[in-house]
Structure formats: C-alpha cells, structure tokens
Amino acid sequence: MSRVTGLLAWRRRPAALAEVTAGPELAAKIGYLSSIEIFADLSDQRLQWIKETTRMFTCPRGAVIYEPGETGEVLFLLKRGLVQLYELSPDGKKLVVGTLAPGAFFGDMPLLGQAMCGTFAEAARECLICAMGQGDVEALLLTEPKVALRLLHVIGRRLNEQRTVLTDVVFKSVPGRVAALLLRVAEEAHGDTIAGLSQQELAERAGVARETMTQTLNEFSGIGAVELHRMTVILRDREVLEALAAR
Numbered sequence: 001m002s003r004v005t006g007l008l009a010w011r012r013r014p015a016a017l018a019e020v021t022a023g024p025e026l027a028a029k030i031g032y033l034s035s036i037e038i039f040a041d042l043s044d045q046r047l048q049w050i051k052e053t054t055r056m057f058t059c060p061r062g063a064v065i066y067e068p069g070e071t072g073e074v075l076f077l078l079k080r081g082l083v084q085l086y087e088l089s090p091d092g093k094k095l096v097v098g099t100l101a102p103g104a105f106f107g108d109m110p111l112l113g114q115a116m117c118g119t120f121a122e123a124a125r126e127c128l129i130c131a132m133g134q135g136d137v138e139a140l141l142l143t144e145p146k147v148a149l150r151l152l153h154v155i156g157r158r159l160n161e162q163r164t165v166l167t168d169v170v171f172k173s174v175p176g177r178v179a180a181l182l183l184r185v186a187e188e189a190h191g192d193t194i195a196g197l198s199q200q201e202l203a204e205r206a207g208v209a210r211e212t213m214t215q216t217l218n219e220f221s222g223i224g225a226v227e228l229h230r231m232t233v234i235l236r237d238r239e240v241l242e243a244l245a246a247r
Helices: 003-011 029-035 044-053 134-143 144-172 174-188 199-206 212-223 238-245
Strands: 057-058 064-066 073-082 083-088 095-102 104-109 122-124 127-133 194-196 225-227 233-234
Touching: 029 044, 029 127, 057 064, 057 104, 073 134, 083 199, 095 104, 095 144, 095 199, 134 144, 144 174, 144 194, 144 199, 174 194, 174 212, 174 238, 194 238, 199 212, 212 225
Parallel strands: none
Antiparallel strands: 057 127, 064 122, 073 104, 073 127, 083 095, 083 122, 194 233, 225 233
C-alpha cells in the first residue's frame, strides 16, 4: 500500500479529526519531530523530509484513532496528549494494555512487527499527532538504519509491558493488581505521585471495575500505603505496596 493510499484509507474512518495545515503548531513541527526518541540525531535535511511526508492532526479526547479491522497502514507519532491502547472482552469490558505519552508512536505497521491486532487506540486527552504512511516509513528505514533499531527496541519494551499487564490480570489478586499498577505508574512518573489519572482510568489499566478500584484505594489509604486526593494518588509506603503486589 502506498503512502497516499494508506493515509487516505485511515482518514476515511468516522473520527473527529482535524488536519493542521497552518498556524504555530505546524511551524513547530520540525522541533517536535526532532524531540521524538526514534528521530534523535537525524540531520536537518532528513527532518525536513519527514516534516513534508507526515500530516498533522488534532484529535479530541475520547476519539478512537485506530480500531481493529482498519486497513490503512499508518505510523502515528504523538506530540501532545495521552493515548490509551486497549482491548475489549466479548462482553465489552475494556482492558488498557498500554498508555502512551508524548514522543511515543503506535499504529499497524507489519513491516516493523508493529501490529495492533485486536487493539484500539483512543485519545485519553486531547491529542496532536502526525501520521506517516507505510511507503515513507519503508524509505526512512532503508536510509536511516538507526531509526529501525530504535523502533525495534521500543516495540520490544512495549511488548514486555503488555505481557506484564496481562500476566497481572490472570495471576494476581485485585489488591495485587492495583498495587502493582500504582508502583508501575509511579515509576513511569519518576516519583511517588501519580497525578492526572482518574480512578476510572486506573481501573481500566488494572482490569477492574471502577467501584472495585475505589474500594481498593480506600483500603490502601486506610492502612497508610497511599494518600488520596482528586485525580492524585501519593505512594506513602512502598514496602507495603510491594508486598501486596507480590500476591
């Protein structure tokens, strides 16, 4: 599938996406691209080429960017916002298998071993993304092998994270899953404070009901393991949480 065909196939999906064709966001596009991990140290000429071959879109919170069954092979680069990767059980229950922050990439690109399979990608916050078609990704990898190596490294790391999430759901108790999630998210935040995530979002990442997450967090608060505030969880006793996470 060519670059143009791939992007057009994706853009035909019913989503509230708006292409950015002017303004400060477009003017800052090269600076954004150069800050993405996989594009580090690329020449100005190469970054200019990537700028010209990608298209930028805004995406409101709650919009599905990608869903199973779509045929457009597109690599998405996240500049601003938060994207959740999730799967749905037969009864419609959502299990979040990954949460992507600015600088991450996602999409259905079989040539990279990057297949979304049965995974949805949804904007958990308002997002600004760039879309790059398969043909251009192939051309970039042929001319910049270091980009391919970085892509494979990130994909491998993400697969390990998804395996951890699914293993926790299958083998851990509910308190164990919640404690393990809190420790993992705090590590991502490089501290003891988890801010900006609702209890619903935490529940989806742990694979539990919203009510169950609230009850479990209150129990953790009662034993002094965490401190709860609106949209914020502060870890107060990591030893207790680590013991719970092992169950």
